[in-house]
Amino acid sequence: xxxxxxxxxxxxxxxxxxxxxxxxxxxxxxxxxxxxxxxxxxxxxxxxxxxxxxxxxxxxxxxxxxxxxxxxxxxxxxxxxxxxxxxxxxxxxxxxxxxxxxxxxxxxxxxxxxxxxxxxxxxxxxxxxxxxxxxxxxxxxxxxxxxxxxxxxxxxxxxxxxxxxxxxxxxxxxxxxxxxxxxxxxxxxxxxxxxxxxxxxxxxxxxxxxxxxxxxxxxxxxxxxxxxxxxxxxxxxxxxxxxxxxxxxxxxxxxxxxxxxxxxxxxxxxxxxxxxxxxxxxxxxxxxxxxxxxxxxxxxxxxxxxxxxxxxxxxxxxxxxxxxxxxxxxxxxxxxxxxxxxxxxxxxxxxxxxxxxxxxxxxxxxxxxxxxxxxxxxxxxxxxxxxxxxxxxxxxxxxxxxxxxxxxxxxxxxxxxxxxxxxxxxxxxxxxxxxxxxxxxxxxxxxxxxxxxxxxxxxxxxxxxxxxxxxxxxxxxxx
Numbered sequence: 001x002x003x004x005x006x007x008x009x010x011x012x013x014x015x016x017x018x019x020x021x022x023x024x025x026x027x028x029x030x031x032x033x034x035x036x037x038x039x040x041x042x043x044x045x046x047x048x049x050x051x052x053x054x055x056x057x058x059x060x061x062x063x064x065x066x067x068x069x070x071x072x073x074x075x076x077x078x079x080x081x082x083x084x085x086x087x088x089x090x091x092x093x094x095x096x097x098x099x100x101x102x103x104x105x106x107x108x109x110x111x112x113x114x115x116x117x118x119x120x121x122x123x124x125x126x127x128x129x130x131x132x133x134x135x136x137x138x139x140x141x142x143x144x145x146x147x148x149x150x151x152x153x154x155x156x157x158x159x160x161x162x163x164x165x166x167x168x169x170x171x172x173x174x175x176x177x178x179x180x181x182x183x184x185x186x187x188x189x190x191x192x193x194x195x196x197x198x199x200x201x202x203x204x205x206x207x208x209x210x211x212x213x214x215x216x217x218x219x220x221x222x223x224x225x226x227x228x229x230x231x232x233x234x235x236x237x238x239x240x241x242x243x244x245x246x247x248x249x250x251x252x253x254x255x256x257x258x259x260x261x262x263x264x265x266x267x268x269x270x271x272x273x274x275x276x277x278x279x280x281x282x283x284x285x286x287x288x289x290x291x292x293x294x295x296x297x298x299x300x301x302x303x304x305x306x307x308x309x310x311x312x313x314x315x316x317x318x319x320x321x322x323x324x325x326x327x328x329x330x331x332x333x334x335x336x337x338x339x340x341x342x343x344x345x346x347x348x349x350x351x352x353x354x355x356x357x358x359x360x361x362x363x364x365x366x367x368x369x370x371x372x373x374x375x376x377x378x379x380x381x382x383x384x385x386x387x388x389x390x391x392x393x394x395x396x397x398x399x400x401x402x403x404x405x406x407x408x409x410x411x412x413x414x415x416x417x418x419x420x421x422x423x424x425x426x427x428x429x430x431x432x433x434x435x436x437x438x439x440x441x442x443x444x445x446x447x448x449x450x451x452x453x454x455x456x457x458x459x460x461x462x463x464x465x466x467x468x469x470x471x472x473x474x475x476x477x478x479x
Contacts (some may be wrong), residue, residue, distance in 0.1 A: 007157040009310075009318045014156030017322055018163070022170040025330065029174025029182035039363040042179035043111065043342050044260040049184055051269055054261045057184040058273025060191035060331035061253060062093055067281045068147075068325045070392060072305030075285035083285025085237040089244030093274030096248045100258035100266035102410050107471050113255040113406075114347035119471050120409045121417035128424045130347065132398045133250065137340040138380065139395035141373065144333040145381040151325050154303040155310055155318050164381050167326070171333040172374035176367055180260060183334045190327040195276070197324030201309050201317070202283045208312045209290050235441045239396065243444035246399030249406045253339040341369035396444030397435050401427025401451040408455055413465035419458025427451030 009017075036042045049057075067086065074082035107116060114133065118126040145164050152163030174182050248254050258266045288304045291297070294311050298304045306325060310318040345366040350357055357365070405420040431447025 007155060007310075009156040009315060009322070011156050011158045013319075014152050014158045014322070015162070017319065017326075018152070018166045018170075021323075021326060022166065022173070025170055025186060026173040026177065028186060029176075029178035031178075032182040032185050033178035036179050036181060036363075039359045039366065041181065042363055042366060043338075043345075044256060045179070045181040045184055047260055048262045049257075049260050049265070050262065051265050053184050053188050054257070054265050054269030055272040055276070056191040057187035057257060057331075057335070058093055058254075058270050059276040060187040060194060060328075061257075061335040062089070062248075062273065062277050063191075063194050063280055063328045063331060067277075068284055068305060068328045071281040071285040072288035072308070073301040076288040076291060076301050076304045079289075081237050082288075083282045085240045086281035086285060087278055088237065088241045089247075089281070090274045090278040091241060092244035092248035093270050093277060095245065096254055096258075097267045097270035097274070099249065099407070099410060100254070100261075100270050101264065103255060103258045104261070104264075104266050106410070106468060107259070109472065110259055111256075111346045112343050113250060113252045114343055116255070116409070116471070117405075117420075118347070118351070120466065121405070121415075121420045125405070125417045125421040125424065126347075128421050129250070129402065130343070132402060132424060132428060133252065133340075133343060136247070136251065136395045136399050137336060137343075138377065139392065140336055141333070141340070141377040142380045143392050144329050144336070145377050146384060147329050148326070149381070149384070150303055151306055151322065151329070154298070154306045155322055160384060161382065165378060167329055167333065168374050168378050168381075171330055171337060172370060175334045175337045176370050179366075180256065180338050183338050184257075184260075186334065187331045190331040191276075193327045194280070194324055194331075197320055197327075198280055198283050200320060201313070201324065202286065204317060205287060205290060205309065205312050209293060213293060235439075235445070239393075239441045239443065239445040242400045242403065242448040243393065243396035246396065246401070246403050246444060246448070250399050250402035251339065252343050253335050256339050256342055337370050337373055340373055341366050344369045344373075393440035393443055394432075394435060396440075397431030397447045398428050400431060400444035400447035401425075403448055404452045404455040408459070412459065413468070414462045415455060415458050416462050416464060419454060419462065423451040423454040423458070426454060 033042075040046065071083055071086040074086065076082070078085075103110070103116070110116065114126065114130060117129040145168050148167030149160035149162070149164030152158040152166075153160045174186065178185075254270075258270075261269055284305060287308050290312070291304050291308050294308060296304065296307050296311060298307050306318075306321050309321045313320065345362055349365055349369075350362060354361070401424045405415070405423050408415045409420065427447040427450040430450045431443045434446035435443035
């Protein structure tokens with residue numbers, strides 16, 4: 001630790017790392033962006049992303065502030081089920097693999113998840129879905145911006161607002177220049193950094209603080225963290241499975257990738273990305289179990305991961321932690337900026353306000369949307385209103401309600417739009433009720449159960465069948 005300041009890094013070193021990373025990523029984004037000639041190039045990387053980049057961007061995008069900061073936080077609070085529960089979020093990527101392949105077949109010219117909902121279910125379901133998508137997008141954007149500030153504050157004492165502002169400027173910058181092409185290319189590099197860095201951190205932690213001593217300390221003074229029957233933790237395990245499925249199944253972050261990957265790459269890329277991601281939250285969560293033995297009691301639980309790693313590894317380790325977590329945050333923040341701006345541009349601006357807009361006009365508006373999202377996210381991050389875990393799980397009530405409408409909409413013809421809209425609306429409302437009345441660890445679980453029940457009723461009562469050709473015919477008419 002830096003004895004003079006009490007932090008692993010000096011404020012000047014922390015700021016220097018941010019500036020170096022920022023300049024490198026923005027210049028890289030500008031370089032890649034020169035290949036973007038059309039709006040499709042900018043939004044979907046020309047629909048020609050190969051397997052290596054596809055698998056890397058799937059894995060890296062899913063390694064978010066959840067994995068690097070919230071997994072340690074929940075392990076610190078809930079014990080072994082905290083890290084194991086987070087690892088089950090890999091099911092989202094793995095189970096999205098067949099959905100991604102079907103999306104590519106059904107909508108080869110599609111742009112967004114909103115396109116599918118509007119064409120498959122109609123406008124009422126589309127309104128509900130867009131509201132859910134916007135709430136979720138800003139919840140995730142704000143959590144990622146907050147995580148950047150928390151990271152720098154935990155490692156160097158640099159003011160939260162400086163770190164939060166820096167990561168937003170950097171990600172907005174290179175996404176603005178390069179679009180999805182820059183997002184996917186930087187994700188590939190960030191994926192390599194994350195995998196190597198996480199392995200190094202775990203190796204040095206085990207070498208410095210043995211597994212036996214960590215287990216002994218936790219068992220003696222915090223036995224509930226090792227209790228596999230810890231009720232709240234068990235509820236979190238199941239809640240997190242549905243939260244992860246809802247996050248991926250509904251989000252345009254993943255739909256845009258399914259549509260951008262070439263040929264039959266989507267299935268293999270999401271499957272491999274999920275398998276690569278699976279052990280990462282276990283490793284990052286395990287770090288938090290060493291906190292009591294090291295005498296680390298962070299002012300906020302979401303700071304425990306970087307504080308423990310920096311304590312054990314010193315200044316060099318703190319630099320590694322910074323690089324890994326910063327890469328994880330950037331790989332998600334850029335993806336969300338690009339995907340959400342696509343929703344705003346295609347689903348709202350183009351389809352509702354300016355259907356006659358030219359390709360060049362849409363490209364410009366897409367860039368304005370990225371900039372606007374960055375500014376609005378910055379404003380929402382200023383108050384630092386909640387911990388990362390609380391903020392993210394609030395969104396779980398929204399996204400889990402979309403799981404069954406998405407899956408059934410892709411694989412059955414019989415679910416009508418009014419039932420899909422009701423499933424998403426009432427699933428969200430009752431999920432939020434569970435969040436506030438019971439706890440964050442049941443929000444997604446309640447939402448999913450309610451939504452599934454309503455979808456089941458819809459299938460039972462409906463006799464009409466959707467024509468799959470309407471997805472492409474309607475898309476071609478508007479292209």
